[in-house]
Amino acid sequence: TMQFFKCTLVMVEEVGGKDIPFSAITVEWLQKCEKLWSKTRSVSTIGMHMRNIRTLMNEAKRAGVIKESQYPFGKGLFEIKTGIRRKKGLTKKQLKAIFDYKSGNETTNRYKDLWIFIYLCNGINPTDMLKLKFSDIVDGEICFVRQKTERTTKNRKEIRATISVQMQAVIDKWGNKPLPDNYIFPYMKGNETAIEAKAITRDVVKRINKRMKLIGEELGIGNITTYTARHSYATVLKRSGVNISYISESLGHTD
The missing domain is CATH 1.10.443.10 (Intergrase catalytic core)
Structure with missing residues (x-):
């Protein structure tokens, strides 16, 4: 989990640089990440990292760092896409x-x-x-x-x-x-x-x-x-x- 979150951090810093404030994580900012990452990464991979960001935003909301109105995830806001991977079993x-x-x-x-x-x-x-x-x-x-x-x-x-x-x-x-x-x-x-x-x-x-x-x-x-x-x-x-x-x-x- 630690290694996975470190990887998410590297990807986030590709878009926003170092020391990104929680207030900067908006629907538009997440869309920007998605657009940039989609050039080299699959929908499934992007979804996994978006869920990590969402976990941190949930923590920030619980801690009172951001208000409910600043929370960017959910219906009508930024919705995380899930990739449908065709799984092939052998005969x-x-x-x-x-x-x-x-x-x-x-x-x-x-x-x-x-x-x-x-x-x-x-x-x-x-x-x-x-x-x-x-x-x-x-x-x-x-x-x-x-x-x-x-x-x-x-x-x-x-x-x-x-x-x-x-x-x-x-x-x-x-x-x-x-x-x-x-x-x-x-x-x-x-x-x-x-x-x-x-x-x-x-x-x-x-x-x-x-x-x-x-x-x-x-x-x-x-x-x-x-x-x-x-x-x-x-x-x-x-x-x-x-x-x-x-x-x-x-x-x-x-x-």
Whole structure:
């Protein structure tokens, strides 16, 4: 969140320079930002940063720094646009081709196997995957709470994913020794700061995406990412007629 807000600050300073007073944030000023940013950024990205600005304006309003009449967001004022991104889930046939794929390169095989683990483990977020410990395995299930929603939802939602034969094979091949305090995969040590842990996750995601892009090109599937694994998990279940509420629950969605 800190890094994200820093990025918003850099973007805002592109438009308004340093030390921008809250009173300067008007509907017209936000429209100016939107117009400038749209030259190099998507509607979704702009929307995310606009929501950060709105958060700060809400704080300013609560603190009495600006009056209600100065608040620029809302109906008839500045309305934040949301981008509609077409999410593409893979078919079972495409997934089978990935599962069956074998490379002569060990590194490619390792990151392909991690991608498969993400898919099979309820489309787990890479951040959550790298924080899994052997102590999270209970009665043949991996139990975890999404870091993304851990602090933002009142009810702590535990996700359970049954360990399949393929998942166990990935753990046996690329995992640490199966001791309770050990992370399942050998990337985190446990003494990292939040920023260091984020950097490790980004690096692993980058490596998985790089190898999966090559595999996708070779198989004629197109670009494959860690997010493709998560979305394909949900899509395959949906196409198979599985109840939406179950899919939502297994992904850890709050609604």
